[in-house]
Amino acid sequence: MKRGLLLLISVLLIAVPCLFAQNIIQNGEFDDGETGWDGWIDGGSTNIVKSIDDTGVLSGPNSYKFEITEGSADVWRIQRNTLCPIELGHMYSVSFIGIADDSAQILVLFEENQDPWNKRLEEWVWLTPTKQSFEFIVNYSPVTDPTNHLKFQLGGTINNGKTIWLDSVVVRDIGTSMDIVVDAQRDPFYETLTGPDEGYLQLKSYAYNDNGIPAGDADLSAKMWFAWDEEWLYFYGEVKDDMISMTSANTYQNDGWEIKIDPEPTDSVANSVWATEMTALYEAGTAGHANGLADSSLMQTARRLTNDGYALECAIKWSAITQSGETIDPAVGNIFGAAVHVHDNDNTTGQRDASVAWAANLVDAVWNTPKYHGTVEFLADNKLKFIPTNNMTGQTNPVPYDGTPFYMRINAQKEPFYHQLTGPDDGYLQIKSYAFNDNGIPRGDADLSAQIWAAWDDEWFYLYQEVRDDTIAHTSADSYMNDCIELKIDPQPTDSTQQGPETWSGSASIWDTRLSAPVTAAAVSQDNLGNIPDSLKQWARRTIASPRGYALELAIHWSAIESGNGETIDVGEGNVFGLAINQHDNDGKGRQASISWGAVMLDNNWNRPKYLGTVQFLADNKLQFIPTNNMTGTTNPIPYDGTPFYMRIDGQKDPFYHRLTGPANGYLQLRSYAFNDNGAPDDDDDLSAKIWTAWDDDWFYLYQEVKDDIISGNATNVWENDCIELKFDPEPTDSTQGGTSIWDTRLTALGPDDEGVVSSDNLNNVADSLKHFVRRSMPGGYALELAINWSAIASGNGETVDVGEGNIFGLAINQHDNDGTAARVASVMWGAVMLDAAWNT
Incomplete structure (x- = not known):
């Protein structure tokens, strides 16, 4: 943001003459020696x-x-x-x-x-x-x-x-005079004001209204000082604003200050509100610029730019503040209604995107609703008391205006504090769809994923989340089977007390609670942190239209978190507690997927403290999320920093693969008719395969689900058993055969420890550090998943794959079938030529 030179408008000196008295101490020139001066001198140490x-x-x-x-x-x-x-x-x-x-x-x-x-x-x-x-x-x-x-x-x-x-x-x-000068500089009188009870307001970024939420105090916040005498209302404000913009033709959509005043706050008539405004910049005759009242005898103004925003100052004659015949009587003990707005236009949409405010109700509609105004009382010594309570309704705004550095509003909106969090190390988790647990796997981030921000103070644990969920449902009688967030907390993660591996009585060391997603008309059950007394919890929820999903926010008083064996959390910087987070998804037919944060990605973290991750209290209200169990050292390797692509080699179809639609982007269906010269399957149930593939800079990934009615590993040669066989030509620009251009590997359906296995292959020609693989049986067949580091793929003549977008390599895939005859009876295949000789051609 460009900063200009000091800009002053209509500077007015408004001051009562000061009579500077004579020196009230004696002998300040020391012409009388030390007369009048004494004091202690420590003769022992000086x-x-x-x-x-x-x-x-x-x-x-x-x-x-x-x-x-x-x-x-x-x-x-x-x-x-x-x-x-x-x-x-x-x-x-x-x-x-x-x-x-x-x-x-x-x-x-x-x-x-x-x-x-x-x-x-x-x-x-x-x-x-x-x-x-x-x-x-x-x-x-x-x-x-x-x-x-x-x-x-x-x-x-x-x-x-x-x-x-x-x-x-x-x-x-x-x-005792105020000696206020309207010059956009803070006058000495204002230094005497200590808080709202004397006319000094600090509008932190958390004092936002429904116009939008600042990203933090540097984006928008303000300090304001007010004073009065029999003729004038005085205001001086210093605004933090990291981008000063005047792009709207409407003054109230630009950076600036507005005050709304109800001269006699005893009724509620829309037309009883008087208002004026000053924009951060002012150029006479320019649309979108405002400088208060046109008559300089009734209102004087000044403004200047600062290193981190701008300053505004004005004096308004009480006689100018009149609306529908109502006026203000400026005398000690009298009151008037008021609301103050500071608007922010960051030039992203051509209009304001946030506001901070002081009022009884933090909404923009104070402009025509006197019952939303706060109350201002005239005090002695030129001071004003700002009371955030409406004089007619008694409604009170609880937001602090005394400079409280940390404050959370539980309203299902992302608080400004959360914008400063950068990742798991300070309290921000991105739980992508690949962070699934054993409850089921989402089809992708749009089906289920979550962003979570967390914080703390001496009394409360805070959490706000935005969840992507394309179908919000509550069809189960059990709330944890519906769309919700579930928290499992081990207050003292130094032991592992549980009731048993399968019991439903829970763990004596674990306390848990849950908050349901926004409830639909067809909801069967819901949970509103139901095991916590109302006085010890706050929560809010809202739906999000695009991308489809919902937001949840909660605050739990630390005293509510007590495990069955009486453990509580020792709240304080450097201390820790155990935690697991489950985000459940019900797409209308019961829970079909969950994503989690913890040390072990299993749903039964509900009764196993050793499956929980560790949360550490940091300074400045932040929390560190450590995916390591405090007792066992077990660490969950899944990233929670927003990494867009991540594969878990666990024999399950990862969410990424749901995006693939066909051979053009990595999804193959090898039907039984795709046989080669090794033999033809009887049908798809005898042998067929679905294969999904992917890559990153380090790894080649493949997951397959194979239909095979007889799974066997009783042949002496591994390629004669049920397996996948991969043939790579790293640089498919020549035609050297005899094995020198082709690198191959295979993974058998059965492992060496399975019953009846004579031979097996676990990508045997790949070093352990350069491979991952998992196999699992499934009804009517099996699933295989593998990852091979690109560096392992090197042909006999030294060729390697040039990994990068647009580059190519040669490949053939053979899926072999042994129906228990100790020999291969059929194969299905993908390649340019449907012959087994792909191994050397």
């Missing part, structure tokens, strides 16, 4: 000579000189103090001149001279060999204190061997 230097080092003939040989360990062991009484509500200017023969550090204090030693000013000052003047403003004093002292503390080892001079010490009472 070595110092103090004197009045009359050589005119600083402002006049005399200055206070300190020759420090030993400053001791603490700054407060050398003090020079003078009485400086202060009055309630007054502001003070403290100034002096200082110099040192080498860099030295001192502490300047306004401090009560008795227990509890309250400080009203505390400033560290560096002195150098160059004369410097210093001035500090002490904001409105909260008390009258006749014992207050101005103190210079000069101790500390940093000042060893140094000489310091002080002179022209002046303290002035600068009165």
Whole structure:
């Protein structure tokens, strides 16, 4: 984002004249020696000579000189103090001149001279060999204190061997006026405001409304200060905005500030709302730009760009704020209704994409609904109290405006905090369809996948998720058989107490809960964290139209999480607990698939603590998801960082393969009619195969489901047994035969430990580190899955496959059939020529 030069509009000085009183301390020029100055010096640990230097080092003939040989360990062991009484509500200017023969550090204090030693000013000052003047403003004093002292503390080892001079010490009472200048700079008065109860609002990114949600405080947040006197309402705001944009013709769709005011908040009439606005930038006569009221005698404005956004300031005459005959009576104790918006246009759509707001109800419709406004009360000393409660309805907005750094709103929307999470190491999981467990396999990410963001504070565990699910259903009487998220928690993952491998009584060490997807009219059952008392849970859900699915959000109070054996979570940075997450899918016929996060990808993590992963509490409300069991060290290798392509070699059809439609993208159906010269099967049940293939930079993948009514491995030669045989020509540009151009391998249907096996092959010519394979039986046949590292595929003449999009290699696939006769009786095949001689041709 380009930043421009300072831009000021209609600068107005609005101030009550200040009568700068005379110096209220004695002997600030040290013309009377040390009169009026005293203070403790620790003679036991310091070595110092103090004197009045009359050589005119600083402002006049005399200055206070300190020759420090030993400053001791603490700054407060050398003090020079003078009485400086202060009055309630007054502001003070403290100034002096200082110099040192080498860099030295001192502490300047306004401090009560008795227990509890309250400080009203505390400033560290560096002195150098160059004369410097210093001035500090002490904001409105909260008390009258006749014992207050101005103190210079000069101790500390940093000042060893140094000489310091002080002179022209002046303290002035600068009165009680606000002295506000409308110049887009923060005035000293605003520094005295401590929070919403005095007119200081911090609109963090979590104070969004229904216009959209910022990505974080840097994207959109604001600090606002308000004040008043009998004539004017004052506002100054500093906005963080990482992209300032004015691309809309509508002012309220651009970066800027809006205030809506209900002068008399005792009724609810849409036309009783008065409003004005200022955009971040302003060019007169330009569509989409706003600068408040046109009459500069009623409203004065200023703005400037900053390093991380912009600042706006204005003063509005109370007489200008009138609507439908209603006006505001600016007097202590009176009230008016108000709502404040800060809008954000990031130039992505040509209009605003987010807003933060202060009101009783965080919706944009405050512009015509007074019952959504908060309440503002006039206080003494020019302050305003911002009460986030509507004066008519009593509705209260619970969002904090005091700068609370972390806050979650449980409303099934992705909170700004979650945008900063980057992966499992700080609380963001992407559970793709390939992260299935033994409940069933999704057909792809659109069928079932999830993004999960998690966080914590001292009281709550937070989780928000967005789930892709093309059919949302609740047809089962058991909620865990329907679309839902299920959490399994082991509060103290240092043991493994369970009731037994098959019992339905659960594990004494595991606590669990679940939250159902948005419920349809035909729902049979649902779960709303049903085992948790209402006071210890919050949850929300919503459907997502595109891509089809739903969002769930929950907060669980840590005290609700207690296992059957009484274990609870020790909440705190560095501590851990066990966790497994199951995301279930019911497409209308009961649960048919689940995806999971944990150390072991099995559904019975519900009663096996040793199957759970580990979650560690991190600083800044983050959580680390470690897919390793804390007791066994078992680690789940599946990626949860959004890796788009991943294959699990487990003898199951991976979700990726559901995308393949035919030979043109990797899916072959070898019917019984695709026989070669080894013999023809009787029919598809005797021998046929479906084959799915894929690749990445490292691996060649293949999964097949074979129909074979008699599975046998009783032949001496492996290629005479039931198996798949692959013949590769890594560079199919020549025709060398006799085996030198062709590399082959095979995987038999049965392994060496299966009954009746005489010979078998487990991709035997491939090193263990370069292969993965799994076989399983299935009704009417078997399934084989394999992965071969491309580096293992090298022909006898040294050819290798050039792996990359657009490149090619030669291949023949033979599926052999041994029907128990100790010999091959048939084969089906894919290749250019349907002959077994593909092995050397």
